[in-house]
Amino acid sequence: MDGFSKQLQLVGTGYRVAAHPEGISLSVGYSHPVIFKKVDGVSVVVEGQDKINISGIDKQLVGQVAANIRAIKKPEPYKGKGIRYTDEVVIKKQGKTATKSAA
Numbered sequence: 001m002d003g004f005s006k007q008l009q010l011v012g013t014g015y016r017v018a019a020h021p022e023g024i025s026l027s028v029g030y031s032h033p034v035i036f037k038k039v040d041g042v043s044v045v046v047e048g049q050d051k052i053n054i055s056g057i058d059k060q061l062v063g064q065v066a067a068n069i070r071a072i073k074k075p076e077p078y079k080g081k082g083i084r085y086t087d088e089v090v091i092k093k094q095g096k097t098a099t100k101s102a103a
Contacts, residue, residue, distance in 0.1 A: 005055035006066040012081030015073075016049040024052065028073040028083065036072070039065050051086075 010017055010028065018025045023038040024046060038044065042056040042065045052069065056062045066085070075082035075090045084090060 003055055003057045004059045004062045005053060006062055007086040008052040008054070008066060008069055008083055009086050010050040010052075010083055011075065012079075015081065015083075017046050017052055018049070019046050024069075026069075026072060026083075029081070034072055036069055044069075 010026075012029065015026075015028050017027075020035055023036045024044055026034045026036060028034065036044075039061070041058055042054060042061055044065070045053045045055070047053055054062055054066050054069070056065075070083045070085070073082045075084045075088070077090065077093045078095060080090045080092055
């Protein structure tokens with residue numbers, strides 16, 4: 001393998017990614033699809049509807065592009081929905097029902 005790569009995964013009902021002429025199109029719960037534009041020196045490949053593979057020669061640039069895509073919709077702590085790295089573990093919080101039953 002030559003270069004560095006990061007894998008992202010979309011988790012959530014209706015969350016999907018598709019290739020777009022300007023880059024990639026992300027449908028992540030907003031009223032409109034978010035377009036992430038191509039970056040020189042980094043290749044962004046869409047695998048299926050919920051996986052993104054980012055690869056390139058520059059380790060810092062690959063990591064920064066992955067972080068920028070993840071920042072569009074970070075994983076939230078209650079249901080775990082959002083864009084996460086494939087090896088990332090999201091610690092879920094308990095909802096309001098826990099405080100209600102304790103009282």
